[in-house]
Amino acid sequence: MEAHLQFLVKKKITLSFLIIAFLVFCFLILNKALNKDKTYSPTFQNQKVTYLPDFNLPELFSSNEIQLSEIVKDRDFSLINIWASWCVPCREENDLLKNLSNISSLQNIGINYKDKKKNSINFLNNYGNPFKYNLVDYNGTQSINLGAYGVPETFLINKNRKILLKIIGPINNDHIRKIKEITNG
Amino acid sequence: MVKKKFIILLILFNSVFGNCYSENEPFSKLENDIAKNLRCLICQGQSIYDSNSEFALSMRVYIKDQINSGYSESQIYKILVKKYGQWIVYDPGYSKKTFLLWVIPILFFLLGGAIIYIRIYKKKKT
Amino acid sequence: MMLSNLGFFSLFLGLVSSFTVFFCSVFNIKKNSLKLENKIYKFLTFQFFFVVIGFFILLYSFFTSDFSNATVYNNSHSTKPLFYKITGLWGNHEGSLLLWLLVLTSFILFFFFNSKNEPKNFRLYTLIFHQIIIIGFFIFVLKTSNPFDTLFPIPTEGLGLNPILQDPALAIHPPVLYVGYVGTSIIFASALAAMVTGYVNSIWAKNLKKWVLISWTFLTGGILLGSIWAYYELGWGGFWFWDPVENISLMPWLSLTALLHCISTLEKRGILKSWSIILSIVTFMLSVTGTFLVRSGILNSVHTFANDPSRGIYILIFLFILIFMSFVIFLIFESKNLENKKQIFFLSKETSVLINNWFMIYFLSVVLIGTVYPIFLDVITSEKISIGPPFYNKLLIPFLVPFFLFMSVGPSMNWIKTNLKFEMSYIYYFLLTLIATGITVYYLSQKNLLTIILIFSLVFLIIKTLPNFLKNNTNHSQNLSHLGFAMLMLSILFNSVTSTEIIKNIKVGDSFISKNEKITFKKVIKEEERNYSSIIGIFEIKNNYDKIIKLNPEIRIYNQPVIATSEAAIKTTLFKDRFITINLIKDEQLFNVRYQNKPFMIWIWISTLIIIFGGTFAIFSKKKNYS
Known part of the structure; x- marks a missing residue:
């Protein structure tokens, strides 16, 4: 009887210890979760998609179909920027993109996202045209094909369409520095 | 005056609501079902079906295109998971990462059943 | 400006009264006199009174659109209809916490004046544990979410209330839901007090049952209002999205439903003592966990409050203090409340209650794991996943069939032992169900086997429940709620397959x-x-x-x-x-x-109302002894 009781007490102590350990674990996890960024952005993971898929899109002015794999051959690096005339950050980004078009090994390719032709041409006239090619994604499906989710969004790729850099949201000076490092090096 | 105000409002509407798909075809049940199972990246609490963001609207057209080019529902999920990560689908799927997610509730069920069985059938110790 | 300072001061005095009540109760326990000190009554009333003053000051500020108050400025606007000016008070974090405090303090007052027949020490301990909760929330309000922050210079216009919150159903949703949540705090405090004083028995269970019913009924009502709002206002015809914030209200509901059944067993048979205590504790812990998840911004959901991490860490620590406290008390005092392990027979009401609890806990575990798993996975592996309707459908729906079948036979079991005799009526019930299911399935042209089985089990449940209304020896409020539940499930099922x-x-x-x-x-x-x-x-x-x-x-x-x-x-x-x-x-x-x-x-709304009527009748019904 005595031994049995002792066994029960021991069992109770072990169980309590386990429960407390579990509670402490939960507390630590939740505490850490509090300071984590809750919004999801596909860049943090998904390292598997390293190549941009090839696609055809019409050109803005001429409406001729242009194939991505054809035009990326021209230079060592291509910067693909998804933009729209109705997108406010795209206006601020425009100057930085013009700045980048001076790099000889790099070409800028613009993808006009869900826009009206008139508005986008006006935009390029007013703010300047930093792009060598202006492609049009009228219904936004090609951008989804690229794994993008809004404007502005930018990819830096090489000749083989390997993604070297992916920028969600407007480009800043840090990104410019990175792009210059990659393209000059 | 009222008219002018209304025009301003219309512009506001336009900035709030999206530039939608232009097709006049209604969406099929399959398209709606797929949209319900996808999570919108812009309004992160909503499904593609519930959301009105540009992204969601484009995604619906994308789903339609994929169905028309002969992909099945599960293939479309796979394509999108590859592009955007597991986060985009509401079904967490079966994998090493979600093993515990499926197993813990089932363990609870089995454990509960066992406790009740013991309570009813095990003879009292004297 | 003056008024806001007065409001803050009033809340501060409320906190002082709370501490006074707490210490008075602690000292009163040691005294041998059987009488309670008058001081406790006095300060308990003061505590409530000061919160009421704070509440009315904020209400007045909303009423007059006094934008010198930051809460009013952030959530109201002078052109807003009067009704939404007033309900705007709890449409935000600070104001809703004040409402929460108001309900907390009024409930303990109500409890205290209504428990005069119970043992002195039990009442004092209940008060002590409940004061810990009140003090925790007081400090939370005053320190991290003061509703009386002032602005200078005074803005001329407010920022307005989010229009999707300007809806009658949502306007009364928080008060109803909070009554449900706060009711569980009384259950929690009372359970701990009963443990400490060795008062876990039939009388305690009988008294507690009223509180369980109140919380349960209001929580059901709160969930109903939230769903109605989602249906009318969110715009896409859905009423339940398995969104984390919805799950949070469902979790205490599930454990409360389990407790409601369990507490009757304790009342009638004096068994399941420890289990009743555990359920009481878990229910309130789930309520606080819900508060934590909604207000810390840890969830990625449409309806979380705007928030900052300091609030999150405060509630998290508070939550874990409560959990540890209850755990330690449970360990120490469990032996004081050991039950005489009576034999449970398989065919008995006891078994059906156990089976109900078994399923409720399973459903609870599914919802809980589904809600918090993404948080844990993100911290541990940095992988982000979404858990939505497909997960819940897969884990819940198959288990509903046995649950409905158990539910249809459970209420006709007797306490202790049921002698099952073969009756012709069983065959009638079965045939009737079969015919009704056949007609329904044909009419809705359903081919999915699972849907057909679900319809069959639900129709059986309804057919078995209906005759109970004619019998005198059954619990009619229970019949009503069970019928409502069956109709609810059936309407949801029909709705989802035929929309x-x-x-x-x-x-x-x-x-x-x-x-x-x-x-x-x-x-x-x-x-x-x-x-x-x-x-x-x-x-x-x-x-x-x-x-x-x-x-x-x-x-x-x-x-x-x-x-x-x-x-x-x-x-x-x-x-x-x-x-x-x-x-x-x-x-x-x-x-x-x-x-x-x-x-x-x-019918989804009507059935839920029937469930609520069942609960309401049970609250007001004079206790009868059913066989």
Whole structure:
């Protein structure tokens, strides 16, 4: 009887210890979760998609179909920027993109996202045209094909369409520095 | 005056609501079902079906295109998971990462059943 | 400005009274006198009184649109209708916590004046544990979420209330839900007190049952209001999205439902003592966990409050203090409340209660794991996943079939032992169910096996429950709630398998066909209201019998803050809802129109109301002894 009781007490102590350990674990996890960024952005993971898929899109002015794999051959690096005339950050980004078009090994390719032709041409006239090619994604499906989710969004790729850099949201000076490092090096 | 105000409002509407798909075809049940199972990246609490963001609207057209080019529902999920990560689908799927997610509730069920069985059938110790 | 300072001061005095009550109770326990000190009554009333003053000051500030108060400035606007000015008080984090405090302090006052027949020390310990909760929330309000922050210079206009919150169902949703949540705090405090004083027995269970019923009924009502709001306001015809914030209200409901059944067993048979205590503790812990998850911003959901991490860490620590406290008390005092392990027979009411609890805990574990798993996975592996309807459907629906079948036979079991005799009625019930299921399945043309089995088990449940109303020796409030639950599940099932929808982009003047109805988009009207302007679409729906139904969905642009909402137009009839919403399409003359046929919608609300009636009758019914 005595031994049995002792066994029960021991069992109770072990169980309590386990429960407390579990509670402490939960507390630590939740505490850490509090300071984590809750919004999801596909860049943090998904390292598997390293190549941009090839696609055809019409050109803005001429409406001729242009194939991505054809035009990326021209230079060592291509910067693909998804933009729209109705997108406010795209206006601020425009100057930085013009700045980048001076790099000889790099070409800028613009993808006009869900826009009206008139508005986008006006935009390029007013703010300047930093792009060598202006492609049009009228219904936004090609951008989804690229794994993008809004404007502005930018990819830096090489000749083989390997993604070297992916920028969600407007480009800043840090990104410019990175792009210059990659393209000059 | 009222008219002018209304025009301003219309512009506001336009900035709030999206530039939608232009097709006049209604969406099929399959398209709606797929949209319900996808999570919108812009309004992160909503499904593609519930959301009105540009992204969601484009995604619906994308789903339609994929169905028309002969992909099945599960293939479309796979394509999108590859592009955007597991986060985009509401079904967490079966994998090493979600093993515990499926197993813990089932363990609870089995454990509960066992406790009740013991309570009813095990003879009292004297 | 003056008023806001007064409000803060009043809350501070409330906190002082709380501490006074706490210490008075602690000292009173040691005294041998059987009488309670008058001081406790006095300060308990003071505590409530000061919160009421704070509450009314904030109410007055909202009422008069006093923008020197930061809470009013952030959540109100002078052009807002009076009703929403007032309900705007709890449409935000600070104000809703004040409401929470108001309910907490009023409940303990109510409990204290209504428990005069119970042992002195039990009442004192209940008070002590409940004061710990009140003090925790007082400090939380005063330190991290003061509703009386002032602004200088005084802004001339407020920022306004989010228009999707300007809805009658949502306006009364928080008070109802909070009564449910706060009721669980009384259950929690009372359970710990009963443990400490060795008072876990039938009398305790009988008294506690009222509180369980109150919380349960209000929580059900709160969930119902939230779903109605989602259906009418969120715009897409859904009423339950398995969103984390919805799950949070469902979790205490599940454990409360388990407790409701369990506490009757304790009352009648004096068994399941420890289990009742555990359920009481768990229920309140789930309520606080819900508060933590909603207010810390840890969840990625549409309806979380705007928040900062300091609040999160405060509630997290508070939550774990409560958990540890209850755990330690449980360990120490469990032996004081050991039960005489009576034999449970398989065919008995005890078993059916255990089976109910078994399923409830399983459902609870599914919802809990589904809600917190993404948080844990993200911290441990940095992988982000989404858990939505497919997960819950897969884990819950198959288990519903046995649950419904157990539920249909459970209530006809007797306490201790049931002698099962073969009766012809069983065969009648079975045949009746079979025929009814057959007709339903044929009429709805269902081919899915799981759906057919679900319909069968639910019809059986209804057919078994209905005759109970004719018997005198059954618990009619229980019958009512069970019937309501069965009808709810059946309506949800019918609704989900027979809903149809058409989404189409059309111009004014166009029309389209849905099933045997012709929907015509007649025209567009523009209207200006005080705090919004709207575009109203005039639609006509004509069916085969040339009956015309008019529906006028709306797009509203609110001016403060500028947010567009889509107001659905819904035509409710006994057997189906017609649901239509419109949206503008940028740069085009087209409107995006969603037309949905949603059968049995009204029955979802009616059935939930029946469940609530069941609960209400049980609260007010004089105790009878059922066999």
